[in-house]
Amino acid sequence: MNRPLAVEAIDLVKQFGDNKAVDGVSFAVPQGSVLGILGPNGAGKTTTVRMLTTLSVPTSGTGRVAGHDIIAEPEAVRRSMGLTGQAATVDEHLTGRENLRLIGRLYGLSRRYVAETTDELLERFSLIEAGDRPAKTYSGGMRRRLDLAVSLIAAPPVLFLDEPTTGLDPRSRTELWGVLRELVRDGTTLVLTTQYLEEADQLADEIIVIDKGRVIAAGTPTQLKDQAGEAAVVLTLTNAADLAAAEALMRQHSPEVHVDAGARRLIAKANGLADMSRIGNAFDASGLAVDDLGLKRPSLDDVFLHLTGHRAEEIDESDEMDEVPA
């Protein structure tokens, strides 16, 4: 299927002094699809989004949003898109409803349309009850939802979201993912930035990975994860003396086993939870004492390490393991 493009970045460059924050980024997003821009702190995600949304002028290169050139037709670009930035932009002193009305009126939409759409959006984002309270009384998750609602008041065909769920608790994050999926189902094109492979995995049709202002990989979530390696089962023994026996047993269940003797740990290639429970059962039956058993999926850090040979800075190591606290 050859759908028309909703967003195009064409060799975008942004230079701040000596720092090339964005260094030749290109991509194309078909209408009705989701592009995830994945990268660590300082990679150039926000700068890329700011250029495409006409908030920042490219040093060179250009882009198109809904067919309009970002440099030649910034007004038309702004009419075709919504933006939810990294920092919430709602007016703290206004209520949720007032924030929506204000922005709707600023867009020049009719009073009646704004009133109707405000109700619909408050409903859609579960803000009906909080709608008449000042935004300063909202939780972080409610603010994000209001922010997103505000960016939807003019029903833009293209929506840019800069780290929409950073700082949200897991439940609010999952809820927001649900709302975003609905928007996509209704035909909205999404460009979202994130530091989480999981988020890009959940939402994106295509992902680009950027590092130091450059696109270092592009593909579907599955393609990227495959590049980064499969999941691994990580098993920690109670007794170092059991290492050899444990390794032999593990080799019956996995084609590739790595031994970290100092940590009494075995790391084995695995396909997922099914492999992990098979290995768990085998160790149970063997009588070898196990301290811990977990599944480690490729993280953003693994994707990075694989692609660049260096780790993504400022990624918390503890995020890597899918561990269930005891």
Ligand SMILES: Nc1ncnc2c1ncn2[C@@H]1O[C@H](COP(=O)(O)OP(=O)(O)OP(=O)(O)O)[C@@H](O)[C@H]1O
């Ligand atoms: N207005 C500015 N003036 C000077 N340097 C800037 C400006 N905005 C961004 N930078 C620099 O550009 C680089 C990319 O920043 P950017 O905010 O685009 O990264 P990011 O990928 O959004 O990071 P984060 O995940 O932390 O939001 C960084 O080195 C940053 O310090």
Ligand SMILES: [Mg+2]
């Ligand atoms: Mg940013």
